[in-house]
Every structure is written in C-alpha cells, then in structure tokens.
Amino acid sequence: MAPPLSELFRATLSVSCSKTIVIASLILGLICVGSYLRWKRRIASYPPGPPPDPILGNARQLVKIDNQERAFAGWERTYGDINYLSVFNKSILVLNSFSAARDLLEKRSAIYSSRPTLVMLCEMMGWGDILVHLQGGPKFRKHRKIIQDRFSLRALEKYAALQRQEAYKTLLDIGNSPDDVLMHLKRFVCGVILNITYGHKVESITDPLVVNGDKATSNSVNIGGPGSLLVDLIPILKYWPAWMPFSDFKRHALYTRALVDDLMNTPYNWVKSRMAAGTAAQCIAVELLETMNNQTGPYREGETIDEDDVKRIAGVLYGAATDTTGSTLATFLLCMIRNPGVFKKAQEEIDRVIGNDRLIDYDDKDSLPYFAAVLREVLRWGCPVPLGVPHRLVEEDNYRGYVVPGGTTILANAWAMTRNRAMYPSPDTFDPERFFGLEKMESEACQQVEAVFGFGRRICPGRFFAESNIWVLMTNLIATMDVGKAVDEKGREIDVTAEYVGSFVRHLKPFKCRVGYRSEKARVLVEQANLLHN
Numbered sequence: 001m002a003p004p005l006s007e008l009f010r011a012t013l014s015v016s017c018s019k020t021i022v023i024a025s026l027i028l029g030l031i032c033v034g035s036y037l038r039w040k041r042r043i044a045s046y047p048p049g050p051p052p053d054p055i056l057g058n059a060r061q062l063v064k065i066d067n068q069e070r071a072f073a074g075w076e077r078t079y080g081d082i083n084y085l086s087v088f089n090k091s092i093l094v095l096n097s098f099s100a101a102r103d104l105l106e107k108r109s110a111i112y113s114s115r116p117t118l119v120m121l122c123e124m125m126g127w128g129d130i131l132v133h134l135q136g137g138p139k140f141r142k143h144r145k146i147i148q149d150r151f152s153l154r155a156l157e158k159y160a161a162l163q164r165q166e167a168y169k170t171l172l173d174i175g176n177s178p179d180d181v182l183m184h185l186k187r188f189v190c191g192v193i194l195n196i197t198y199g200h201k202v203e204s205i206t207d208p209l210v211v212n213g214d215k216a217t218s219n220s221v222n223i224g225g226p227g228s229l230l231v232d233l234i235p236i237l238k239y240w241p242a243w244m245p246f247s248d249f250k251r252h253a254l255y256t257r258a259l260v261d262d263l264m265n266t267p268y269n270w271v272k273s274r275m276a277a278g279t280a281a282q283c284i285a286v287e288l289l290e291t292m293n294n295q296t297g298p299y300r301e302g303e304t305i306d307e308d309d310v311k312r313i314a315g316v317l318y319g320a321a322t323d324t325t326g327s328t329l330a331t332f333l334l335c336m337i338r339n340p341g342v343f344k345k346a347q348e349e350i351d352r353v354i355g356n357d358r359l360i361d362y363d364d365k366d367s368l369p370y371f372a373a374v375l376r377e378v379l380r381w382g383c384p385v386p387l388g389v390p391h392r393l394v395e396e397d398n399y400r401g402y403v404v405p406g407g408t409t410i411l412a413n414a415w416a417m418t419r420n421r422a423m424y425p426s427p428d429t430f431d432p433e434r435f436f437g438l439e440k441m442e443s444e445a446c447q448q449v450e451a452v453f454g455f456g457r458r459i460c461p462g463r464f465f466a467e468s469n470i471w472v473l474m475t476n477l478i479a480t481m482d483v484g485k486a487v488d489e490k491g492r493e494i495d496v497t498a499e500y501v502g503s504f505v506r507h508l509k510p511f512k513c514r515v516g517y518r519s520e521k522a523r524v525l526v527e528q529a530n531l532l533h534n
C-alpha cells in the first residue's frame with residue numbers, strides 16, 4: 001500500500017531539512033574557515049606580538065598582567081621592540097624602543113597624535129574636552145597653544161618668585177614637622193599650580209581644593225586608567241543602570257564625576273566672584289577670562305574662547321601637574337635616602353659652588369652639573385608615567401614592512417626605553433654618574449630620558465615647569481637639610497623599599513625617613529628666607 005501523502009511529505013521534508021542543515025553547516029564552516037584564514041593573514045601583516053585568540057585577541061594574556069610596562073618590556077626579547085596586540089576588535093601597538101617612538105610619534109606625528117576615546121574617563125567621569133584627551137582639531141590647537149605658551153622655557157621667569165617662595169615655605173614646614181615630609185612635598189606641588197592657575201594660596205594639605213582635587217585625580221587614575229575597564233572596549237556598557245548587578249564601575253564613575261565637576265567649577269567660580277569684587281590676583285584663569293571678555297588673544301586669529309575653554313584649560317593643569325610632579329618628588333627623596341653617597345656628593349657640589357651663606361636660586365643652575373645628573377636619573381629611574389598617555393593613529397600606516405591599522409592605540413613604553421640596557425647598563429641601579437663620560441653617548445642618554453614626558457605634538461607642555469619646580473625645592477633641601485633612614489624604637493634603621501602603586505601615574509607607597517636641618521645656620525637661612533619672601 002502506498003504511504004499516505006502526509007507521510008511522504010514529512011519524509012521528503014525531513015530529508016530536505018537534513019540536506020539544508022548539512023549545506024548550511026558546510027557554508028557556515030567555509031565562512032568560518034575563510035574568516036579564520038583571512039584573520040590569520042591579516043594578523044601576519046601586523047607587527048609581531050604574543051599570539052592572539054580568535055575574537056578575544058590578547059585579552060586573556062592582558063588580564064593576567066599586573067605590571068604592564070614590565071611585561072611589555074619583557075616581550076621585546078621574544079617579539080622585538082614593537083608589539084602588536086588586539087583586544088576584541090581594538091588594535092594596540094606597544095613601542096618599547098626610543099627609536100620606534102621617535103620614528104612614529106615624532107617623525108610621523110601628523111597621523112600619530114590623536115587620542116583614543118576613553119569612555120570611562122572622558123564620557124563617564126567628565127574628563128572629556130580637556131587637552132590631555134582632545135583628539136585634534138581647532139579646540140586641541142587652541143588649548144595646546146594657550147597652555148604651551150604659558151609654560152614655555154621663556155614664560156618660566158614669571159613664576160620663579162612664586163616657586164622660590166613655595167619652596168622656602170616647604171623647607172620650613174619640613175623643618176617644623178619632618179615626619180610629614182611627604183605631605184609637605186605634595187602641598188608644594190598643589191600650592192604652586194593652584195596659585196599660578198587660580199591665584200589661590202594653599203596653606204595646608206587640608207585645603208578643600210586640594211582634598212577634592214586629590215580625590216578626583218586619584219579616583220580617576222587608579223580605577224579609570226586608560227583601557228583598564230571593560231566599558232572602554234564595549235562602550236554600550238556606559239548605559240548599564242547603576243542599580244543593576246555588576247555596576248560598581250558605573251557607581252564609581254558617577255561618584256568621580258561629581259568630584260571632577262567640582263574640580264572644574266569650584267575654583268573657577270571662586271575666581272569669577274573675586275574678579276567681580278575686584279580682589280582677584282593675577283593668574284591664568286583671570287588672564288583668560290579677561291581675554292574672553294575682550295575677545296582678543298594669543299590663539300589663532302578669528303578664534304574665540306568661551307567659559308568652558310577657560311574652565312577646562314585651568315582644570316587640566318591641576319590634574320596633569322600634581323600627581324606627576326608629586327610622584328617625582330617622592331622618588332627623589334627616596335633615592336636620596338637609599339643612596340647616601342649620591343646625596344653627599346650633591347651636597348658637596350652645592351657647598352663648593354654656592355657655600356653655606358645663602359639659599360640657591362635659578363641663576364645657579366649651570367653651576368650644578370652633578371645635581372642636573374641626579375635629577376635626570378630620578379626621572380629615568382622613577383619614570384612617573386610608565387606607559388605615557390596613549391596616542392591614536394588616525395589612518396593605516398606601514399612601518400618596517402608591517403601594516404599598522406588606522407585607529408590603533410599607541411602605547412609608548414617609557415619605562416622600557418629608560419631601562420634599555422644598551423643605553424643604561426644596570427638599569428635598576430640608581431646611578432647619576434651614568435650621564436657623565438662618553439660625549440656622544442652622554443647626550444643621547446640624556447635625550448632618551450625625555451621619553452618620560454612623551455613624544456611629538458603631544459609631548460608634555462609642562463615639562464620645563466615641572467623640572468624647575470623639582471629643581472628649586474630639591475637643591476635647597478639638599479643645601480639645608482640632611483636625610484637618611486628613620487630608626488625604630490630600638491635605634492635600628494628602617495629599610496626603605498621602592499614599592500610603586502597605581503597604573504597610569506605610579507606613586508611610591510608612603511615610606512618613613514629621617515630629615516632635618518643640617519645645621520643651625522641652615523635653619524636660620526630658611527627662617528629668614530620665609531620672613532623675607534612670604
């Protein structure tokens with residue numbers, strides 16, 4: 001008997017279904033193999049790096065790393081000095097050598113000077129539209145020019161009196177409460193920049209502007225560091241409701257945003273009210289507000305500045321200057337404690353050249369070459385921003401025969417560059433003398449330390465100012481004080497270890513030390529300088 005029609009239909013359907021499934025699976029398989037081969041071919045054209053997984057890229061390797069600069073530097077032995085990575089669909093190029101960074105970020109700066117979009121920091125925490133994160137265009141040029149002009153070598157002269165005065169106050173504070181030396185260094189950095197920017201005098205570290213500013217920057221860099229969060233890879237996560245599970249990042253961003261808004265608005269509004277009352281001190285914010293009101297200025301003809309420009313130009317300075325310079329000053333002190341021979345030699349140079357009858361001033365700079373080498377070595381050894389601030393390549397490029405895709409995030413590993421063994425033998429040893437000797441090498445070795453300030457069109461515009469702050473405080477500290485290891489209750493010296501924390505800007509964990517006037521004469525000099533200048 002012939003099967004019923006419905007059965008025949010079902011049987012035919014089932015056969016044709018299985019056929020369809022087989023064919024679909026084959027097509028899918030072919031697509032997958034094709035995509036896989038295309039992906040393999042594509043990554044083979046990129047610079048070498050640790051092998052990525054399909055789709056995830058190098059995410060698996062990256063999450064296991066807790067010290068990126070060290071791990072990236074280690075890859076150089078296996079893959080060479082430029083390493084390509086990917087995380088999901090984002091490309092990253094790590095530059096471990098000064099020559100590669102110079103080739104790309106300086107010689108090809110026209111295409112390597114943008115910034116990646118950092119969703120967490122810029123969009124969620126409110127750091128967008130400040131120079132550090134501006135990607136390019138007229139606003140970038142305007143902000144960059146305004147800041148660069150105010151912190152150029154030539155402009156520094158007008159800050160010298162304030163820097164000197166703040167350095168003398170810091171020495172007095174250290175003399176009065178030596179156990180709080182790290183706090184005093186921090187007050188110095190905040191005091192100088194807040195005075196220059198807003199005309200605000202910082203008497204103590206408990207100043208509300210400092211407390212809030214500190215919270216805003218530390219909350220931003222410690223948890224919102226570039227690329228450290230998933231939301232930077234999957235931007236849609238920024239809409240994740242704060243009441244949902246796994247929303248710690250969202251709550252943290254909201255909390256930090258309030259601090260960042262406060263950092264931008266509170267001192268700005270304070271300056272405006274002082275201007276209205278006719279009591280505002282001369283400072284960058286006042287100068288820009290006056291320029292805004294007159295609509296004249298040092299930026300490009302026809303460009304104007306508005307309130308938001310002023311707020312953000314002033315606001316970026318606190319964030320960019322304090323953490324970095326503060327970290328360097330703490331490293332300086334630690335290096336002096338751990339290397340008493342270096343400290344002694346720097347003191348002997350000062351005693352020989354300046355004597356003990358006066359404090360040191362900027363005019364003395366050229367006569368203290370040993371101190372200059374010490375400062376260079378502190379920057380090299382401490383490397384406060386180890387991976388720099390990421391740059392972004394705007395269009396596809398070719399370098400050494402490799403393809404670098406447009407949109408790639410570029411990380412210049414300043415830590416690896418300043419620990420390059422060929423240039424700096426025994427790189428972990430703190431040794432200022434490495435900058436003396438072979439004429440050519442000496443200048444090249446000095447130049448490479450500049451990597452700590454970044455590269456090309458984005459190089460730190462505050463670098464001369466930062467160095468002059470550190471210079472005036474540290475030369476005078478060495479001239480008037482002795483430093484050494486603290487002792488415990490049994491009189492034994494307490495060892496100081498260099499333990500850095502923080503992902504973006506590295507900071508030393510607080511350490512104990514002994515610091516105080518080296519003589520009665522030195523104490524009198526500091527007290528007199530304070531009476532005269534403060």
Ligand code: HEM
Nearest residue numbers: 131132320321324325385388389453454455458460462466
């Ligand atoms: C030891 C102290 C400092 C270090 C190590 C440092 C380091 C850096 C680095 C690595 C960059 C990124 C450069 C790049 O993208 O290639 C940068 C950018 C910047 N720094 Fe500094 N900095 C220091 C002090 C300062 C000071 C005192 C100021 C302000 C007066 C300042 C203002 C800025 C600004 C505004 C940018 C953004 C520039 C841009 O994106 O175009 N920095 N700094």
